[in-house]
Amino acid sequence: MTGAQVTLCFLLRASDGAEEVLLGLKKTGFGTGKIVGVGGHLEQGESAAQAICREVAEEVGITILTEQLIPAGTVEFVFPARPEWDMFTTVYLCRDYVGKAVESEEILPHWYPVQKLPHDRMWADATHWVPAFLAGEHGTWRIVMNPDNESVASSTHSL
Ligand SMILES: Nc1[nH]c(=O)nc2c1ncn2[C@H]1C[C@H](O)[C@@H](COP(=O)(O)OP(=O)(O)OP(=O)(O)O)O1
Numbered sequence: 001m002t003g004a005q006v007t008l009c010f011l012l013r014a015s016d017g018a019e020e021v022l023l024g025l026k027k028t029g030f031g032t033g034k035i036v037g038v039g040g041h042l043e044q045g046e047s048a049a050q051a052i053c054r055e056v057a058e059e060v061g062i063t064i065l066t067e068q069l070i071p072a073g074t075v076e077f078v079f080p081a082r083p084e085w086d087m088f089t090t091v092y093l094c095r096d097y098v099g100k101a102v103e104s105e106e107i108l109p110h111w112y113p114v115q116k117l118p119h120d121r122m123w124a125d126a127t128h129w130v131p132a133f134l135a136g137e138h139g140t141w142r143i144v145m146n147p148d149n150e151s152v153a154s155s156t157h158s159l
Contacts, residue, residue: 003086008039024107048090
């Protein structure tokens with residue numbers, strides 16, 4: 001395991017019989033301009049579960065309790081050309097939360113049908129792991145980026 005400890009959560013809701021996921025346009029910091037899962041860095045002394053509850057509240061104004069989180073697995077992002085960008089991400093799903101998504105300085109949130117994710121506006125690697133987590137698969141992913149820090153050199157998955 002390498003990289004900064006981060007966490008993200010896919011909030012899910014039913015809409016006309018179809019499932020939707022809350023993603024957000026990143027307005028600042030790492031990945032600006034991309035559509036990403038809601039989340040961020042763990043602070044000193046925080047568990048991933050505590051961090052994601054704080055991040056979701058800060059970024060989109062929704063309240064989650066740690067017991068409402070569904071652990072889904074981890075994704076390690078490796079940037080060989082920029083090792084300082086490496087991140088180790090703990091991923092959760094959540095179907096039980098309070099509040100409506102609101103825009104913050106960091107994220108413009110939007111609900112997307114799980115079957116129609118905006119892949120052209122997401123990180124290129126997202127096709128490798130996001131649909132799998134949203135389909136309920138539990139897993140450990142390792143994504144290694146090419147020197148352009150955008151396209152995927154390799155992606156491995158284990159249970
Ligand atoms: N290759 C990749 N594909 C992807 O889909 N998400 C990635 C990724 N590499 C990193 N991420 C995610 C993980 C993490 O949720 C997010 C970066 O964390 P943050 O949003 O917290 O970063 P920032 O530097 O903007 O914010 P601060 O934590 O406030 O410093 O980017």
